[in-house]
Amino acid sequence: MKLTLLKAEVIFQLVVSLIGLLYVIVDYSQKNSGMAFFIALFYVGISNLLGFLLRISLFASKFNQYYFFGVILFFLLLYFISILTVENRIDMVLYFMGVGGVLFNIYYLLYGIYLIKAAQKNRVEE
Numbered sequence: 001m002k003l004t005l006l007k008a009e010v011i012f013q014l015v016v017s018l019i020g021l022l023y024v025i026v027d028y029s030q031k032n033s034g035m036a037f038f039i040a041l042f043y044v045g046i047s048n049l050l051g052f053l054l055r056i057s058l059f060a061s062k063f064n065q066y067y068f069f070g071v072i073l074f075f076l077l078l079y080f081i082s083i084l085t086v087e088n089r090i091d092m093v094l095y096f097m098g099v100g101g102v103l104f105n106i107y108y109l110l111y112g113i114y115l116i117k118a119a120q121k122n123r124v125e126e
Contacts (some may be wrong), residue, residue: 002058003119009051010112016047017105038094042102048108055112059119063111070107074100 020040026035056064078100082093 001115003123004051005054005056008113009054010109010116011071013047013051013109013112016044016108037098041098044105045101048105051112052108055115059115061111061115064115067104067108067111071104074104091120 020043023040024037052064052067055061078093078096080094085092
C-alpha cells in the first residue's frame with residue numbers, strides 16, 4: 001500500500017511539474033510579463049510540500065531530512081540575499097528564487113524515484 005501511494009504521489013508531482021513547465025513555455029512564447037514562472041513555481045512548491053508530508057509519513061529516509069534542511073537553508077539564504085539587495089538588485093533575488101525552486105523540484109522528483117526503486121528492491125528481497 002505504501003509503495004502504491006508513493007508511486008501515485010511521484011506521478012502526481014511529475015504531472016504538476018510538466019503542467020507548470022508547459023504553462024511557463026506558453027507564457028514565454030506570448031511575451032507576457034514573466035510572472036507565470038513564479039506562479040507555476042508556487043503551485044509546484046505547494047504540491048511538493050503536500051507530497052513531502054505524505055512521504056515523511058510513509059518512509060523514513062535521509063533524503064527527507066536533506067530536503068527539509070535544504071529548504072530551510074534556501075529560505076534563510078533568500079532572506080539574507082533580499083536584505084542585502086534591498087532595491088538595487090531585486091533581479092538577483094528573483095533569479096535565486098527561480099533557480100533554487102527548480103533545483104529543489106528536480107531533487108524532489110529524483111529522490112521520489114529513488115525511494116520507489118529502493119522500496120521495490122526491499123519488497124523483492126523479502
